[in-house]
């Protein structure tokens with residue numbers, strides 16, 4: 037019975053469809069059938085046109101202008117970018133950015149030449165494109181200078197692209213900041229440029245190109261800078277610097293993919309400085325001896341306490357100083373984890389005696405208990421605290437969307453909902469105590485936010501004041517759904533960038549300017565000059 041019904045139904049359906057076919061083929065076509073596709077087509081056409089216009093408009097408005105001047109003087113610059121009312125802006129009385137420079141001479145001068153040139157690095161397979169280096173190596177030479185000295189660096193460009201050098205973390209005078217289109221034109225092939233600054237604050241810093249920084253830093257244009265203290269707080273027998281960089285998906289320590297030995301005798305104190313030159317965070321740990329986190333971003337912590345094999349997260353652009361004493365037996369080893377948090381056998385740094393290097397080392401197990409600087413060390417009085425009076429507070433929301441970044445479709449990383457060059461400028465006046473509140477509400481990973489020309493004090497993490505040592509940084513890693521408040525004295529007039537040091541993010545919109553009033557610059561970002569800082 038059921039089967040019969042089904043067959044009957046099938047027959048009806050088939051006859052219906054055949055009737056339709058017949059109608060369409062031979063009979064008079066009903067209006068419904070003829071008109072509907074026309075309407076649909078018209079609708080589709082309208083939709084496509086609208087999408088096309090929106091696409092083109094979005095693409096065009098995301099384009100960098102031919103010339104974007106970041107000056108804040110009344111008679112020059114892009115005044116509509118911010119509200120200048122109430123500032124000391126006086127037409128014709130601007131401070132030229134180029135006048136913000138170090139003295140010409142000093143009692144002691146540390147002078148270097150850094151030549152940007154391509155080179156084949158030892159670990160690179162034959163046929164692979166050369167790295168872009170300073171002086172034929174990447175990392176470039178570690179520059180060691182003495183606190184108080186005048187540092188003079190001559191950049192010579194032997195590459196086929198424009199290059200600059202930015203001194204990451206150093207409170208340089210504005211004209212030495214090395215930002216293409218803001219403080220200089222990118223130094224063209226065959227040309228040279230000289231940077232001069234006083235090495236005022238001891239610590240671990242680094243340098244890298246700030247012209248097309250995403251590409252140029254990635255290809256190897258970076259190195260480390262150590263400012264040795266005039267009055268060291270600690271005695272270190274061995275002081276070594278290590279740059280982490282990923283080449284072809286392989287993490288390296290000072291361009292080594294394998295094991296690097298460093299000779300040290302039992303009882304000696306070692307200061308190990310390292311920087312993450314990559315775009316994403318790395319997890320490291322030190323085994324074989326208890327260690328102290330002596331400094332973050334080059335600034336000493338107060339009362340650091342010994343740690344054992346705890347994972348240290350280092351985000352893009354950040355630095356750690358670790359201190360430890362070489363034990364009687366066995367090497368001390370630095371390991372790095374892969375993206376899944378599992379420690380790898382290579383690359384690694386081994387520190388100890390020759391005989392220690394043969395010791396079989398067990399690769400440490402992954403641990404969730406990551407180092408937390410907000411509770412580490414001992415509290416101490418500090419110039420800036422959460423209860424200080426702040427003259428100005430800026431809240432900066434770190435966001436993420438899809439759209440266009442300089443005419444390229446794809447991910448866009450935003451500050452206050454806008455991508456560079458449409459991000460707002462933050463205006464600060466000399467002497468002000470400035471508070472910045474970074475709010476990461478997006479689920480697009482962490483943003484290591486870097487401020488040029490200043491060191492800030494970390495006030496709170498997600499509303500909670502720090503309970504350990506005061507912490508002074510130039511790059512703060514703001515994770516998803518985290519908020520950090522930081523503060524600094526506006527004591528270094530100029531035109532300064534704030535940007536994410538995931539340079540892919542910076543290259544896709546995550547940059548803004550922190551500016552002092554009434555400063556003019558002869559340089560511009562954009563297609564006319566070819567200056568593209570990130």
Ligand SMILES: [Cu+2]
Nearest residue numbers: 483536538541
């Ligand atoms: Cu970012």
